[in-house]
Amino acid sequence: MGSILDQLPDSVSIYEVGPRDGLQNEASTVGTVRKLRLIEALIEAGCKRVEITSFVSPHWIPQLADADNVASMTQARDGVTLSALCPNAKGLARAQAAGMHEIAVFLSASETHNRRNINKSVDEAVAVFRELIPEARALGMRVRGYVSTVWGCPYEGDVDPRRALELAKTLLSLGCYEISLGDTLGVGTPRQTEEILQLMLSELPANQLAMHMHDTRGQALANVLVGLSLGIRTIDAAIAGLGGCPYAPGASGNLATEDLVYMLHHMGIATGIDPEKLWDAGRVAEAIVRHELPGRVHRAGLRSLKG
Ligand code: HMG
Ligand code: MG
Numbered sequence: 001m002g003s004i005l006d007q008l009p010d011s012v013s014i015y016e017v018g019p020r021d022g023l024q025n026e027a028s029t030v031g032t033v034r035k036l037r038l039i040e041a042l043i044e045a046g047c048k049r050v051e052i053t054s055f056v057s058p059h060w061i062p063q064l065a066d067a068d069n070v071a072s073m074t075q076a077r078d079g080v081t082l083s084a085l086c087p088n089a090k091g092l093a094r095a096q097a098a099g100m101h102e103i104a105v106f107l108s109a110s111e112t113h114n115r116r117n118i119n120k121s122v123d124e125a126v127a128v129f130r131e132l133i134p135e136a137r138a139l140g141m142r143v144r145g146y147v148s149t150v151w152g153c154p155y156e157g158d159v160d161p162r163r164a165l166e167l168a169k170t171l172l173s174l175g176c177y178e179i180s181l182g183d184t185l186g187v188g189t190p191r192q193t194e195e196i197l198q199l200m201l202s203e204l205p206a207n208q209l210a211m212h213m214h215d216t217r218g219q220a221l222a223n224v225l226v227g228l229s230l231g232i233r234t235i236d237a238a239i240a241g242l243g244g245c246p247y248a249p250g251a252s253g254n255l256a257t258e259d260l261v262y263m264l265h266h267m268g269i270a271t272g273i274d275p276e277k278l279w280d281a282g283r284v285a286e287a288i289v290r291h292e293l294p295g296r297v298h299r300a301g302l303r304s305l306k307g
Contacts, residue, residue, distance in 0.1 A: 004229035011270040013234045016042055020051040022242025024061050026289055032066045034288035039074050041284040045277035051083045055091035071098035105129050106146035109164035110153035117247040133174040145171035145179045151188035154248045161196045178208050184248045186216025193223040197230045206231030213255045220255035240282035240293035256295030
């Protein structure tokens with residue numbers, strides 16, 4: 001009898017969001033040098049795609065007010081893509097000045113979260129991105145897109161996945177190369193994930209979709225497994241389970257990168273990441289935020305792959 005495990009890929013691309021999604025949510029701001037230590041540790045572990053910061057308003061996210069310095073002080077490496085959130089033209093100018101080759105735009109599938117997060121209606125946000133994405137592309141940048149609150153909204157509850165699909169299609173048509181679908185709150189469960197992804201995949205190719213699952217209720221890996229079985233090959237994760245969205249009350253960290261890598265490697269799925277060095281990067285994350293982090297493998301330790 002077949003199972004979803006028959007449909008899994010040989011390799012998965014992990015998009016690391018800890019330095020951005022993680023550190024934006026810390027109660028106290030982490031200094032620039034400490035942020036750079038974490039980014040270096042992640043790259044050293046083999047992370048090939050790292051979201052290092054956000055060029056958003058420092059009034060809104062003071063924790064990442066040093067984005068310009070973080071970006072310009074992060075050493076570029078062959079084969080490593082660095083990205084950063086960018087909400088508007090001012091953010092794009094900052095990203096360009098800091099030498100970024102990729103940015104990520106973001107909006108929500110629910111109206112209230114979008115307003116609380118970026119002070120615009122969803123339509124107003126689309127209007128901004130209608131200009132911003134082609135401008136970034138003309139500067140030679142790649143643009144990733146996020147659609148948040150796909151699995152549920154902290155203010156509105158259920159969200160119509162057809163709205164998320166329309167927004168994903170719009171962002172792709174404007175020039176994004178990939179859309180990361182966000183369970184911002186961490187409320188989703190596997191059957192819902194199957195329904196959402198089947199709807200997305202009825203109109204969009206799997207290689208243009210990614211999953212961004214906050215692990216608030218411990219469902220992230222189960223949801224990811226469903227996504228992988230349906231053809232999704234890019235998964236967002238945050239080192240040691242850092243993260244959350246300051247404008248999504250009740251949300252906790254992203255799926256921990258170590259937990260994802262542990263599951264994938266033990267199932268024979270390659271990520272290009274060294275689990276031991278990644279575990280070390282989790283220790284760096286904990287040292288720089290100066291409190292315990294929730295990742296399961298981070299806390300329990302690695303079992304040897306041999307035994
Ligand atoms: P606004 O207040 O409407 O913007 O904010 P504004 O244009 O009126 O500007 C207000 C002030 O901000 C001005 O400064 C601007 O210069 C400044 P002042 O003159 O008063 O000193 N400003 C900027 N400064 C630097 N860089 C900029 C910038 N833009 C304006 N780019 C805005 C609108 C979008 C800027 C604001 O709402 C914002 O920055 N929001 C970002 C919120 C955020 O980062 N949330 C977390 C990330 S999203 C997330 O976590 C979800 C995700 O992980 C996926 C998932 O989990 O589902 C991606
Ligand atoms: Mg997030």
